[in-house]
Amino acid sequence: MKAYFGRRYSLSASHRLHTxxxxxxxxxxxxxxxxxxxxxxxxxxxxxxxRGPVDAGTGMVIDLVALDEVMRTRVLDRFDHTxxxxxxxxxxxxxxxxxxCKVIFGLLKTSLPAAELDYVRVEETENNFFQxxxxxxxxxxxx
Amino acid sequence: xxxxxxxxxxxxxxxxxxDAWSAERNAQAxxxxxxxxxxxxxxxxxxxxxxxxxxVTGFVVDLKWLKDVxxxxxxxxxxxxxxNLEVPEFKSAIPTAENVAIAAWKRLEPSLAGxxxxxxxxxxxxxxxxxxxxxxxxx
Numbered sequence: 001m002k003a004y005f006g007r008r009y010s011l012s013a014s015h016r017l018h019t020x021x022x023x024x025x026x027x028x029x030x031x032x033x034x035x036x037x038x039x040x041x042x043x044x045x046x047x048x049x050x051r052g053p054v055d056a057g058t059g060m061v062i063d064l065v066a067l068d069e070v071m072r073t074r075v076l077d078r079f080d081h082t083x084x085x086x087x088x089x090x091x092x093x094x095x096x097x098x099x100x101c102k103v104i105f106g107l108l109k110t111s112l113p114a115a116e117l118d119y120v121r122v123e124e125t126e127n128n129f130f131q132x133x134x135x136x137x138x139x140x141x142x143x
Numbered sequence: 144x145x146x147x148x149x150x151x152x153x154x155x156x157x158x159x160x161x162d163a164w165s166a167e168r169n170a171q172a173x174x175x176x177x178x179x180x181x182x183x184x185x186x187x188x189x190x191x192x193x194x195x196x197x198x199v200t201g202f203v204v205d206l207k208w209l210k211d212v213x214x215x216x217x218x219x220x221x222x223x224x225x226x227n228l229e230v231p232e233f234k235s236a237i238p239t240a241e242n243v244a245i246a247a248w249k250r251l252e253p254s255l256a257g258x259x260x261x262x263x264x265x266x267x268x269x270x271x272x273x274x275x276x277x278x279x280x281x282x
Binding site for chain 1: 159161164237240241242244267272274278
């Protein structure tokens with residue numbers, strides 16, 4: 001029987017929204033306060049949903065401990081308490097939360113110990129959140 | 144099509160144990176959840192229905208009616224109970240969040256099947272604010 005298992009994690013990181021493709025003025029216009037030169041930070045909440053058959057032996061879609069370990073090694077150890085702009089994956093990609101959401105989806109997609117990744121949701125604040133169900137492989141040269 | 148979700152909470156105890164396995168294997172698979180004395184959670188149940196709002200009332204479903212169905216079918220059976228020991232479906236199924244979501248769906252679905260166009264869309268069960276499972280019926 002197919003079901004879903006979800007887990008919420010938090011990570012704190014800083015970022016600055018800025019692209020070299022735009023002039024200083026256009027950056028300020030596009031990103032407003034988020035373009036301030038020294039950046040700012042968020043307590044991000046990452047919600048991960050996995051889908052798959054409920055295992056007959058355990059009654060589970062995915063082992064929570066194994067999911068936590070993948071999340072820790074692939075995502076939290078990499079981004080928690082860091083400046084997102086300095087991560088190689090954001091070298092040529094603005095660390096908007098849309099892009100962070102896609103990057104996390106890409107890092108987890110092929111890494112789950114069981115089940116399939118259904119969606120990744122990233123809550124930037126209590127009032128903004130972003131969700132993605134898939135990514136284009138070519139779009140994401142994950143390093 | 145509009146979705147409507149009603150939340151309800153219940154508090155219950157449970158433990159994870161597969162009778163077909165050795166104590167060692169249960170401990171390995173379930174960790175602290177395999178403690179046979181049980182432990183408890185404040186669960187949150189989210190019941191989502193989907194349908195077209197009725198042209199006269201503007202409702203997808205009468206919320207008071209849905210609240211009563213949830214109370215009658217799920218909360219009276221689960222709230223302040225030991226799921227393994229007091230709830231029939233968990234004599235055979237381990238009361239993981241996944242299985243609680245499936246069982247709650249099965250308890251709710253017959254009442255909702257009588258509605259004209261509105262259907263049960265999904266049941267989500269939060270074991271804690273950070274851990275949840277969902278069932279959407281046969282897919």
